[in-house]
Each structure stands twice: as C-alpha cells, then as structure tokens.
Amino acid sequence: MSMWADWWHETSKPSPHCNEAEVNACISTIAFLEDDYLKRKVEFVAEIHALLEPGDKARADAVLEDLEILYPVLKDTGFLKRVMEGDGGAFVGLRGKLPQV
Incomplete structure (x- = not known):
C-alpha cells in the first residue's frame, strides 16, 4: 500500500x-x-492440492x-492439468505467464 501511496x-x-x-520506479x-x-498464490494452491489429494480428491480438484476461474490463463498453459496429474514439472511452461516462475 505504501508503494501505491508514493x-x-x-x-x-x-x-x-x-x-x-x-x-516509473513505483x-x-x-x-x-x-x-x-x-x-505465490499459484504455488500455494499447488501445495494445497498436493496435501488434499490423497484424502479428499474432490476438494483438491475444487481448489484447482x-x-x-480466477486465472483462466493457467488452463491454456497446461499448468492445472499437470498439477492434477501430479507432474513434478507443473510449473514448466509458465514463463512469461507468471514472470517470477
């Protein structure tokens, strides 16, 4: 908030x-x-999915x-499919979509 205020x-x-x-710096x-x-939000959701999946697959899929719904661009990158499949390289292909990945 302070950056926006500046x-x-x-x-x-x-x-x-x-x-x-x-x-410009702001x-x-x-x-x-x-x-x-x-x-960070995407990483958190991927971790939550991994934790929920063994015991409650329906809720894990609902999280994804x-x-x-919040970020439809993730479906186009194949990220959500890779997370559902348990692919360790789920973040591959997100470069340019999520600049910090």
Missing part, C-alpha cells in the same frame, strides 16, 4: 514538480509485486477449479 502522491503533483523517475515495483503475488 505513486499517488507523486502523480498528484503538478507536472513540473512530478518526479518521473520516482513514478510503477515497476508495483508490477513486480503483482507478479510475485500471483506466483477455483484457481482456474
């Missing part, structure tokens, strides 16, 4: 007083944080279905 504060200034370097940092958040 960006807002800087972009709210009149043009001659706005520091473009700081604005924008790139916010983009990195968004990508990192998505990566919820992730697919």
